[in-house]
């Protein structure tokens with residue numbers, strides 16, 4: 001397996017500055033297209049590349065951009081927003097991209113804003129990402145001085161630590177100074193987004209792919225994947241592996257190659273029991289699924305989701321009930337309270353799991369837990385927060401049924 005390096009990741013606190021970025025071909029794509037290619041042609045290149053959104057949904061980026069009404073059809077302000085909220089537990093890829101190579105993101109923003117004819121851009125960044133914020137601000141100053149932003153204003157907006165702000169419509173409310181609750185869709189943000197104007201929201205990693213696609217072409221990008229899906233993907237691995245971290249690999253790389261070759265396999269004394277393949281909002285896969293390709297279709301066929309592509313590894317010495325409780329506690333805390341199933345259901349799940357962990361669980365609780373995904377699954381709530389939370393609960397209840405039963409019957413956590 002060869003590591004394909006199309007994006008420079010430097011997690012060591014060092015930032016690729018303007019001079020270094022320009023030396024490696026940085027801002028060439030901007031010079032190649034801005035004022036030379038029609039915006040719609042740039043959208044077409046991105047559509048042809050097969051780039052899929054890296055924020056968790058995997059939606060085709062070109063199709064999203066094509067849904068933006070033309071300037072002639074909708075005169076007035078238009079916005080391009082980078083979603084850099086990254087509060088999903090176990091997901092830490094965007095942080096590396098911003099801290100290590102902020103110009104790559106800026107170049108992607110300039111190209112994307114040109115393609116969708118946006119006048120202004122915002123980077124909505126997680127407030128605790130101090131180093132990323134500093135790196136972005138320094139890079140914007142350098143890019144302005146070098147004249148490569150072409151008059152585009154890029155605002156860095158630090159959030160104040162709510163997971164719901166990563167949901168794109170709650171993000172829009174937050175940017176407008178309103179309470180961060182999701183909006184009804186339709187209308188889509190492309191039609192009525194920030195301040196009611198046409199708006200595109202894309203994830204950091206999605207945008208970082210754009211300069212490379214524009215520079216090397218759609219065919220080149222398509223060819224980087226090892227299966228049917230295009231490009232490279234920044235996968236992350238956390239848990240008791242030898243080398244936790246982020247790895248940029250071809251889309252479609254198997255879970256096994258990622259965990260065993262790149263993350264160095266399990267630490268001595270630990271065995272892999274299951275994984276959440278795409279962050280905290282995806283369902284568990286067992287060891288028998290390790291040869292599944294890490295792609296949108298591959299993970300769906302295996303019964304989970306690619307999500308953010310950041311794998312959380314569960315080992316044989318960690319209590320799965322406690323692991324799931326930890327996640328549910330996070331989701332319960334982060335519910336914005338806007339819709340009742342999420343506001344009331346998630347704390348209930350959290351309380352039941354906390355009771356089980358301390359030997360207070362009852363047999364009847366198992367039926368209550370099993371009933372929850374049907375009440376908070378896809379389509380039952382206003383946004384994707386609770387359905388995401390239900391993924392690990394629903395699959396975990398089946399995969400670790402014996403562990404749950406033991407907690408209830410023996411009234412103790414065997415791992416405590």
Ligand SMILES: Cc1cc2nc3c(=O)[nH]c(=O)nc-3n(C[C@H](O)[C@H](O)[C@H](O)COP(=O)(O)O)c2cc1C
Nearest residue numbers: 053054055083085086166167168202203206384385
């Ligand atoms: C509760 C919740 C939190 C989310 N958090 C993030 C986030 O931190 N970053 C992100 O890019 N997308 C996040 N998303 C997905 C966004 O709503 C949206 O789909 C994404 O920004 C689109 O970008 P993409 O098409 O480039 O993937 C979240 C979704 C939900 C439901």
